[in-house]
Amino acid sequence: MxxxxxxxxxxxxxxxxxxxxxxxxxxxxxxxxxxxxxxEDRRVPRVCASMLIATGLSTDEQAWPGLSAFLAELLKxxxxxxxADEIAEAVxxxxxxxxxxxxxxMIQVSVSMLEEYFADGLGLVADMVLEPTLPQDxxxxxxxxxxxxxxxxxxxxxxxxxxxxxRALYGEHPYGALDVTEESLAAMSREKLAAFRQAHFDPxxxxxxxxxxxxxxxxxxxxxxxxxxxxxxxxxAPGQSVAKIPxxxxxxVLLVDFPNAVQSTILIANHALPFGHADFVPFKVANxxxxxxxxxxxxxxxxxxxxxxxxxxxxxxAHVEAGSLAAWAxxxxxxxxxxxxxxxxxxxxxxxxHVGDEELASAKAYLTGIxxxxxxxxxxxxxxxxxxxxxxxxxxxxxxxxxRITATTAEQVQQLAQRTIRPDQxxxxxxxxxxxxxxxxxxxGPVMVLDKTGRPA
Amino acid sequence: xxVEFxxxxxxxxxxxxxxRNTTSPxxxxxxxxxxxxxxxxxxxxxxxxxFEHMMFEGSEHIGKTEHMKHIANAGGEMNGSxxxxxxxxxxxxxxxxxxxxxxxxxxxxxALNVTRENFENQRATVKEERRQSIDNQPxxxxxxxxxxxxxxxxxxxxSVIGDMADLDAATVEDAxxxxxxxxxxxxxxxxxxxxxxxxxxxEQVRRYFEAIPRSEAPPEVxxxxxxxxxxxxDTLSDALAAMPGFWLxxxxxxxxxxxxxxxxxxxRILLHGRSSRLYKxxxxxxxAAIECSGFCGSSRGPDLFAVWTISxxxxxxxxxxxxxxxxxxxxxxxxxxxxxxKAKNLIKAQYLDRIQTNLGRAMVLAEHMLYDGDPNLVNxxxxxxxxxxxxxxxxxxxxxxxxxxxxxxxxxPAAAAGKGGAx
Numbered sequence: 091m092x093x094x095x096x097x098x099x100x101x102x103x104x105x106x107x108x109x110x111x112x113x114x115x116x117x118x119x120x121x122x123x124x125x126x127x128x129x130e131d132r133r134v135p136r137v138c139a140s141m142l143i144a145t146g147l148s149t150d151e152q153a154w155p156g157l158s159a160f161l162a163e164l165l166k167x168x169x170x171x172x173x174a175d176e177i178a179e180a181v182x183x184x185x186x187x188x189x190x191x192x193x194x195x196m197i198q199v200s201v202s203m204l205e206e207y208f209a210d211g212l213g214l215v216a217d218m219v220l221e222p223t224l225p226q227d228x229x230x231x232x233x234x235x236x237x238x239x240x241x242x243x244x245x246x247x248x249x250x251x252x253x254x255x256x257r258a259l260y261g262e263h264p265y266g267a268l269d270v271t272e273e274s275l276a277a278m279s280r281e282k283l284a285a286f287r288q289a290h291f292d293p294x295x296x297x298x299x300x301x302x303x304x305x306x307x308x309x310x311x312x313x314x315x316x317x318x319x320x321x322x323x324x325x326x327a328p329g330q331s332v333a334k335i336p337x338x339x340x341x342x343v344l345l346v347d348f349p350n351a352v353q354s355t356i357l358i359a360n361h362a363l364p365f366g367h368a369d370f371v372p373f374k375v376a377n378x379x380x381x382x383x384x385x386x387x388x389x390x391x392x393x394x395x396x397x398x399x400x401x402x403x404x405x406x407x408a409h410v411e412a413g414s415l416a417a418w419a420x421x422x423x424x425x426x427x428x429x430x431x432x433x434x435x436x437x438x439x440x441x442x443x444h445v446g447d448e449e450l451a452s453a454k455a456y457l458t459g460i461x462x463x464x465x466x467x468x469x470x471x472x473x474x475x476x477x478x479x480x481x482x483x484x485x486x487x488x489x490x491x492x493x494r495i496t497a498t499t500a501e502q503v504q505q506l507a508q509r510t511i512r513p514d515q516x517x518x519x520x521x522x523x524x525x526x527x528x529x530x531x532x533x534x535g536p537v538m539v540l541d542k543t544g545r546p547a
Numbered sequence: 548x549x550v551e552f553x554x555x556x557x558x559x560x561x562x563x564x565x566x567r568n569t570t571s572p573x574x575x576x577x578x579x580x581x582x583x584x585x586x587x588x589x590x591x592x593x594x595x596x597x598f599e600h601m602m603f604e605g606s607e608h609i610g611k612t613e614h615m616k617h618i619a620n621a622g623g624e625m626n627g628s629x630x631x632x633x634x635x636x637x638x639x640x641x642x643x644x645x646x647x648x649x650x651x652x653x654x655x656x657x658a659l660n661v662t663r664e665n666f667e668n669q670r671a672t673v674k675e676e677r678r679q680s681i682d683n684q685p686x687x688x689x690x691x692x693x694x695x696x697x698x699x700x701x702x703x704x705x706s707v708i709g710d711m712a713d714l715d716a717a718t719v720e721d722a723x724x725x726x727x728x729x730x731x732x733x734x735x736x737x738x739x740x741x742x743x744x745x746x747x748x749x750e751q752v753r754r755y756f757e758a759i760p761r762s763e764a765p766p767e768v769x770x771x772x773x774x775x776x777x778x779x780x781d782t783l784s785d786a787l788a789a790m791p792g793f794w795l796x797x798x799x800x801x802x803x804x805x806x807x808x809x810x811x812x813x814x815r816i817l818l819h820g821r822s823s824r825l826y827k828x829x830x831x832x833x834x835a836a837i838e839c840s841g842f843c844g845s846s847r848g849p850d851l852f853a854v855w856t857i858s859x860x861x862x863x864x865x866x867x868x869x870x871x872x873x874x875x876x877x878x879x880x881x882x883x884x885x886x887x888x889k890a891k892n893l894i895k896a897q898y899l900d901r902i903q904t905n906l907g908r909a910m911v912l913a914e915h916m917l918y919d920g921d922p923n924l925v926n927x928x929x930x931x932x933x934x935x936x937x938x939x940x941x942x943x944x945x946x947x948x949x950x951x952x953x954x955x956x957x958x959x960p961a962a963a964a965g966k967g968g969a970x
Binding site for chain 1: 548570571572573607608611612615616617618619620621622623624625626639640641642643644646647650651653654657658667668669671672673674675676678679680682683684685742751755758786787788789790819820821822823826827830831834837838857859885888889892893894895896897899900902903904905961
């Protein structure tokens, strides 16, 4: 373009980088063992309070997939002197968000609220955790609602793909169950849920994380008043799962038939590292090179070069006992085989070649740069503190995180890629039109065609 | 809360907003162009969004994909989005990389490089985006159809993502002309929020943007909406849906008109949270639906107050009746002071949540500048919501929810289509 003189041909060099450290928090313990972690953050007049209970679900709950999530949902439907409607009313009046959830490693009850309602919000958390009433009529309603939601979710290709993939990856281990099933929903009973709560809700296994516009003293005062009387139950026998994570051999293609799909939803996953693994940080660097963002290899190849997809990414998915590496994209039917070829090209390349200096520097700069950006909201800070306790990470994990990213070498990346990115030991799930797709998928491994519920079609 | 900021206008018409926030060593840069799907012409639906993709594909000093790589190398995030109203581009970076973001944004504003090859590649990407987000999702097509049917003004009613046939018909020449017309400094707002010195930031903005020439003012968009005099209805057969669902929509007034504040509060009272009226009625009490959500739009032109429901028990009719009952109850009996206060608390919390991040703050400032000409609304607009009374809410419920003002689009599982939803 003419008439625009002197526009520099190259971008300006950066100035000196600003200092950043993970927000300081204090760790305190009540007499009953409850840990209370407090991070005072006055940027906006809001507070987030999160109760995290490491339930040890994976010990004995094989027959009840989704039980902890169902229980977490039912906590909202009656607690202390409050009915379901009264809980809903209290949450909404505080301008609050209430999140309760459970997975195989924990149950969490979180409330974010305007600062003036902190004590009310914490009282609500206390009611739900200490005195859930698990009312029978609400249980029945929830059962009916979840059953209908399950039907609706089975129409979503990405949900179905994930559910089938994780069952194949983790077998009968509880990690293989991403959600409730029709059978487990039918079996949920008040007695079972109450017994589970009794066995696992224990102050010695719980952490209260509070972040926001509030002081440590105020939090401790209210925490004592609401949770001081919470008694430790008889020590349960937590530990490793009864069911073992199945060993893996070879590559399997699970083709889930969605005859009406207009696209193929691809998910490739293999066993990798648990969150607390000492190599998890350099593993994140390896993943960053492969598919962690819009500048990573999968996106650049499959979207920007080939135009097969809106986005192609990969991500480590980690739990206490296990982890996986997942890579995914949604592509049009006719290029499904071609897209898989590019996935495997990239999965092999990062194992077989040393990553170049520039690409490695970029991956590390990205991960270190976005770290403070991903901690701007109080809920994000709380989630990072929660993860320290849930995954048994050292207290200074987030303080040293960026240095460990920076210290990662090309040798480490390749070595970790060879251990954690395993194109010869993976599950390939493709949700789409089986009749069209089958011939395209056969070159990638033995193909099994399944229906939406995961049964052989 | 008071968000302090500086406001400047460069000689070429670029409106610049600068705000210092030192809570972390990061900075957000947001560029808003006053162009969205409302500026498209029939036969070219989806063009503003397709073009948005081209802004990442190279400019005079930046090759294809290099924009993304520069931002990743600097440790930042970036993206862009298109709505009916505008197209935005943004980066969040360590604050010592502000110059990089400004240089990248300025280079593509002054000298985008639109090639045929990149255009073809991004057209394919956008078609996959449409498949992924609309065509391969249960209820995706119904979402597009409800807006199209409810709004008689084509500019406001057609989809942002566009029709496949229109995407196929788009040309590189269209893209070049579109760029020259809309992607000019006089049609844009630039907001910078974060750990930066405003004097230094303004100096850098001038260095990169001031020499970019202005363009002619783009044509005005006709936002007049024909008055709706009879209910509108359509039924789609949805091959991917497992259960019937429907959109129910009424016209909503333009943003910042007196009624819009009351309707926003009413939207919360009806639809936000488990204590909301429609959740309690449809999901808890009658167990007629598994999902009931919605929105009240606030664009510069006429918009929609819309409710989305997935029916339980294959019965859309029961849900429609319950929704109509609740709307009538608000019109007849009004809402309680407690409900009004609850909605106000929620609006306040949502506002505080949004301005907590540098990017959120930059977006709020840019939107108020672009749409309302007054960025200080970031500090005062909340008060307008807090002044709404229960009587205001009852008045708007009476005014906007008449039976002849209603539009319904139903999505029926393919097997049940044509049986009136009774399966």
